[in-house]
Amino acid sequence: MNPVALMLADSRFPGGGHVHSGGLEEAARRGLVSDVPSLGSFLLGRLRTAGSLAAVFAAASVSCSDWSTLDAELDARTPSPAQRLASRAQGRATARAGRHAWPSPVLDSLLAATPRPHHAVVLGVLTGVAGGSARDAALTAGYLSISGPASAAVRLLGLDPFAVNAVVARLSDELDSVATHAVAAADLSVECLPAPGAPGLDLLAEAHVRHHKEEVRLFAS
Secondary structure, three states: OOHHHHHHHOOOOOOOHHHOOOOHHHHHHOOOOOOHHHHHHHHHHHHHHHHHHHHHHHHHHOOOOOHHHHHHHHHHOOOOHHHHHHHHHHHHHHHHHHHHHOOOHHHHHHHHHOOOOOHHHHHHHHHHHOOOOHHHHHHHHHHHHHHHHHHHHHHHHOOOHHHHHHHHHHOHHHHHHHHHHHHHHOOOOHHHOOOOOOHHHHHHHHHHHHHHHHOOOOOOO
């Protein structure tokens, strides 16, 4: 695995992921996630849907240069305005950090085409710029789709961090499968890339935005 993938997946990378729970905060508020077993189910579902989508587009972004079309296609596959906003916020923060770490005309071209790119697109571009593969990008995107909510669960629910980490570790085979499928699909034309949906996550994201206006929330999404 390319070192850049490890850096991008590191929680210390200043990509803004620490302020997003991936729907976990709203799920916890509704009692949908309250313990380690329910967290495991939530993370598995998120990996197979939102994580799979991010992995596909991250893998495709490694070698694609039609940034506007790629970004627009990911936008079309993200029906929740709240999730689109969260993705672009993380994308912008990651691009800003990446510009300092791996300055490149490729990244400059991406930001010229779309100043606020989706997070998965930025991950793929940075991975490619640093010499990583489509699989590296897919693994990073897939991992981030579950590591963020897992970390949020510890903060929100006071769960045992060792038990939470074990849940994430048990998803390694599923993560590997998601990355494999993402790489296989990445060579398709942009318009034909997969579009796994997660209506439940979309609804949680929209509800979180509404409640965030009514009361203080720990996470932005």
